[in-house]
Amino acid sequence: MEKVLEIKGLTKRYRNNRGIFDINLSVYKGDIFGLFGPNGVGKTTLIKTMTRLCNADQGEVSMFGYDVFLQFEKAMEKVGCIIETGVSFEYMTAFQNLQVVSRFYPHIPKTRIDEVLELVGLEKYKNEKVKGFSSGMKQRLALATALFSNPELVILDEPTSSMDIEGMIDFRNIIKRLSHEQQTTFFISSHFIHEMERMCNRIGILYDGRLITSGLVSEIINKNESLENYYLSQIQRVRGDESDVCFVREYNQ
Known part of the structure; x- marks a missing residue:
């Protein structure tokens, strides 16, 4: 192994x-x-x-x-990580948060944003600002961030x-x-x-x-x-x- x-x-x-x-x-x-x-x-x-x-x-x-x-x-x-608490910009939407993340991975197509949002169950909330998310939804967004780079x-x-x-x-x-x-x-x-x-x-x-x-x-x-x-x-x-x-x-x- x-x-x-x-x-x-x-x-x-x-x-x-x-x-x-x-x-x-x-x-x-x-x-x-x-x-x-x-x-x-x-x-x-x-x-x-x-x-x-x-x-x-x-x-x-x-x-x-x-x-x-x-x-x-x-x-x-x-490696992807969530350590202690996932960090997000609360004045931005879920989609915009992942746009920021995508800047660190220029080789990954922008379509990956929708892929990970769908994967963690946030696709229908992607245009909502994070400040209105529950703590569980914020954890889902953190997971999407950790998984973004495959x-x-x-x-x-x-x-x-x-x-x-x-x-x-x-x-x-x-x-x-x-x-x-x-x-x-x-x-x-x-x-x-x-x-x-x-x-x-x-x-x-x-x-x-x-x-x-x-x-x-x-x-x-x-x-x-x-x-x-x-x-x-x-x-x-x-x-x-x-x-x-x-x-x-x-x-x-």
């Missing part, structure tokens, strides 16, 4: 001693890799560090065989956090379709474990800044009733604190 993203020993420590520590993982062509963990465990820090928005203390990151820290432009050439790797940080159920389902279908039809690779962080179970073929669990486990979703579910049960068992293993995990299991029942 072709490696699209490889991370070795990546560490970023903040002054409060939080951050990410010794992260090692590989993502392969066509994967939908889900980085799962509660809020505050370091998911955004990992994404920012591996895309060089934060300086790493140590470690290596390569995309498509290029070192992100030494060959940044080459490494990111085929990237081979798409990195999405909590992309469905402000979407309703219909939006989540649409998003899931878009991701699975692009992975299946175009072999687009996705690296998606989220704290919605049930969405991860439905969408991803691989998953990694981040806890307290450390990647405590990773693997194929199908294999994990074969050995466990669900990703949720697997997650709880892994947290119990790491923490050695059975009482809290038992409480969560009883609550969910």
Whole structure:
């Protein structure tokens, strides 16, 4: 299998001693890799560090065989991202926002604007100003921006956090379709474990800044009733604190 993203020993420590520590993982062509963990465990820090928005203390990151820290432009050439919150010009329409984006990609025909707006379900709103959009619609526009250049790797940080159920389902279908039809690779962080179970073929669990486990979703579910049960068992293993995990299991029942 072709490696699209490889991370070795990546560490970023903040002054409060939080951050990410010794992260090692590989993502392969066509994967939908889900980085799962509660809020505050370091998911955004990992994404920012591996895309060089934060300086790493140590470690290596390569995309498509290029070192992100030494060959940044080459490494990111085929990458689309939404990190934290998608940025748009609220006084412009959705179409005008993507016109701005298109200026960075002169080799891509302008017809791509309508293509991605249709893909994310915003075509009928393309001439409306973004200031009137709901938070979920803004997330759809951010996704359209990330997909505009036909990237081979798409990195999405909590992309469905402000979407309703219909939006989540649409998003899931878009991701699975692009992975299946175009072999687009996705690296998606989220704290919605049930969405991860439905969408991803691989998953990694981040806890307290450390990647405590990773693997194929199908294999994990074969050995466990669900990703949720697997997650709880892994947290119990790491923490050695059975009482809290038992409480969560009883609550969910």
